[in-house]
Amino acid sequence: MEENIFDNLLTRPSLFINKEVMRHSHSPTELPHRDREIKAIRFNLVEALKGQIPSNMILYGVTGAGKTAVIRFINAQLEDKGKQIGKPVNPVHVNCRTIDTQYRVLAFLGNSLLESYEKEDIPFTGWPTDRVFDELVNRMNRRGGVHVIVLDEIDHLVKKAGDDLLYNLCNINDDLKRLGQARCCVIGISNDLKFTEYLDPRVKSRLGQEDVIFSPYDAGQLSDILEKRAKEGIKSGVLGDGVVQLCSALAAQEHGDARRALDLIRVSTEKAEQSGEDVVEVQHVRMAQNQIECDQITPVIKTLPPQQKLVLFSVLLNERNGLSNIATGEVYEIYRQACKHYGTNNLTQRRITDLLSNLDMLGLINSKTVSRGRYGRSKEINSCMPISIDATELMINADESLNSVEKGKYRFQSRL
DNA sequence: CCTCCACCGGAACGTGAGGAGT
DNA sequence: ACTCCTCACGTTCCGGTGGAGG
Numbered sequence: 001m002e003e004n005i006f007d008n009l010l011t012r013p014s015l016f017i018n019k020e021v022m023r024h025s026h027s028p029t030e031l032p033h034r035d036r037e038i039k040a041i042r043f044n045l046v047e048a049l050k051g052q053i054p055s056n057m058i059l060y061g062v063t064g065a066g067k068t069a070v071i072r073f074i075n076a077q078l079e080d081k082g083k084q085i086g087k088p089v090n091p092v093h094v095n096c097r098t099i100d101t102q103y104r105v106l107a108f109l110g111n112s113l114l115e116s117y118e119k120e121d122i123p124f125t126g127w128p129t130d131r132v133f134d135e136l137v138n139r140m141n142r143r144g145g146v147h148v149i150v151l152d153e154i155d156h157l158v159k160k161a162g163d164d165l166l167y168n169l170c171n172i173n174d175d176l177k178r179l180g181q182a183r184c185c186v187i188g189i190s191n192d193l194k195f196t197e198y199l200d201p202r203v204k205s206r207l208g209q210e211d212v213i214f215s216p217y218d219a220g221q222l223s224d225i226l227e228k229r230a231k232e233g234i235k236s237g238v239l240g241d242g243v244v245q246l247c248s249a250l251a252a253q254e255h256g257d258a259r260r261a262l263d264l265i266r267v268s269t270e271k272a273e274q275s276g277e278d279v280v281e282v283q284h285v286r287m288a289q290n291q292i293e294c295d296q297i298t299p300v301i302k303t304l305p306p307q308q309k310l311v312l313f314s315v316l317l318n319e320r321n322g323l324s325n326i327a328t329g330e331v332y333e334i335y336r337q338a339c340k341h342y343g344t345n346n347l348t349q350r351r352i353t354d355l356l357s358n359l360d361m362l363g364l365i366n367s368k369t370v371s372r373g374r375y376g377r378s379k380e381i382n383s384c385m386p387i388s389i390d391a392t393e394l395m396i397n398a399d400e401s402l403n404s405v406e407k408g409k410y411r412f413q414s415r416l
Numbered sequence: 417c418c419t420c421c422a423c424c425g426g427a428a429c430g431t432g433a434g435g436a437g438t
Numbered sequence: 439a440c441t442c443c444t445c446a447c448g449t450t451c452c453g454g455t456g457g458a459g460g
Contacts, residue, residue, distance in 0.1 A: 305447085328423065351448055353424065369424070373458030376422025 015273050015280070021233035022266040024064070024259040027072045030228060033221040034066050040212050041074055048089045048146035048185070049081060053173060056207045058154070058188040058196070061214025064257030067189050070214075071150055078148070088145030096157035102165040105157070106132040109149065113139040133168060140172075141179040154188035155195035163199045170206040216256025222248035225258055226265055234269055240281045243268065247285055264288050297385060300362060307347060310338055311355045315365055315383050325380040328353060356381065 020026055031038065037059075047054040059067045075091035082089035092112045099108050107122040110132060114121065122132055140147050149169065151157065157165070169186050176182045188207060196204045217225070226244045244265070251261035265280075267288035272280040301309065314334040318326045332349050339346035347355075356379065359365045364384055371377040 307447095347447095348449060349423085350425085350450080354448090357425095369456095371423095371456035371458090372421080373456075374419090374421060374460090375458075376420085377456060378421095378423050 012273075012276070015238045015269050015278070016234055018233050019266065021229055022262055022269070024262050027069060027076070028229065029073070031066060031070055031073060032224045032228060033217060034070050034214070037066075037070055037212050037214055038074060040210075041070065044210055045074060045078055045148065045185075048078065048148065048183075049085065049087050051087060051146075053146070053183045054148070054185040055209040056170065056186045056188075057210045057212060058190060058208050059212045059214065060190055060193050062216050062255050062257065063191055064251075064255075064259035064261075065214040065216055066258060067214050068152055071187060071189065075148060075150070082145065088143075089148060090143060090145055091148040091150065093150045093152060096151050096153045100157055101161050102168075103129050103132060105151070105165055106136055110136040110139055113143050137172060137175045137179070140184060141176060141182045144180070144182045147182065147184040148187065149184065150187045150189065152189045153191070155190040155192040155198075158195055158198050163203050166203045166207055167200065170203055217252070217258055217261075218256060219245075219248045219252035222251050222256065222258060222261045226261055229262065230265065234265075238269065238272075238278065238280055239265075240279045242282055243280050243285055246282055250285070250289060260292070263292055267291060293385070297364065300364065306344075308355050308358065310342075310344075311335055311352060312359055312364060312383075314338055315359075315381055316385070319383055324382055326382070327378040328356065328381065329378065331356070331381060 016022070021028075041057065041059075044054045044057060059071065061067050072093065075089075075093070078089050079091055090113070092109055094105055094108055096105065099105050103125070106129065107124070110122045113136070122135060127135075154166075166186070166188075169184070172184050176184060186207060193213075196208055199207070223244055226247060230239060230244065247261050247264040247268070250264060251257050254260045264285060265288075268280050268284040271284040271287045271291075272278075277284075301312065304312065311331065314331050315326060317334055317338075318330060323330075328349070332352050335352060336346045356365065356367060360367045365381055366384055367379045367381045369377065369379050
């Protein structure tokens, strides 16, 4: 039989039991170290089971603090219990990053309430918004029970589409009361503690009746989480010494992001698998860390204006030549040479200062102003990219236009 | 204590692209 | 099609500055 390129990979045993468990999209059934938050939300939402309207809430916390996982978990339990005792609860989870206009959110909510015998769907577009709203209210009423609407990344929605939707949703109970028994409560999830500043005061007071703040995980807590998940997702004995600890520590530096921790351990295991090893070692974590950072950085660089890219490239070139703590003047000098090389005209140093502080804000470089006394006052500039990432490759990946002059660039580099 | 380096960063202004209003 | 306005991007000009070295 002819050999297939996938044969080898298929026969090799995987290091995972279930890779899905190691993704951050997976909803776990146990949420270590979120007892306080679960308690607070549970205490409010239990009202739904008593036939009352729970308060609207906003959940705050940095990315990867478990907000989404917690609310999904609680809602699932709530729905089950509601069915059991005959007090129906209908949770709906809306991700406002992908569904980010008033119309789309309303249509999404409405369509999530379709019964099997209902044919007419709310179209993507076409209806006036208030008709969609009326339809939503009708469907909620027909379905009955308590509707729990979770608006994930609500800050994103508000910044993009304003607070009209929230105003309407906050007042939806008035309409529902007129029609029947159905009730509704809104739970917003936000990364941004201060997003309520964008809200109309009336919406603000109605929506933020109860706030829950998720504090970031520390390294120890992240370890617990990883170990719990790894038990389900990765074969035992696969994770080498210190791997979990390292992943937790790295993620703890990244403002306690459990997503990052899970990504790290999953990608590390993939790396070990790819190189045909049976045990994940610390080196695989380093490789994973690099890859994740690279995957994060590339799209940011891609969207940079050309001159900004060149400035960044100049910093990287300096670094590749073994320099660190580069001064603004040095970057500018390289930058000017680079411009000359590519035949673009160069900007003034004043402008470069601004571009550099821009790169600093984007987290692509680190810079601090220092005084070297007699030798002037300047910035010490370092890139934030792992040295193992090849600067040229990174820039070429991120910029098609550089591709055409790639050959010249190598010559340019070797001249430095 | 003073000087003076090598830059920082604010202010004012010019330019062109893109959007709103008419 | 037209004006008006805003915004991002750049330039020119220039006063300001922490500290090593005299």
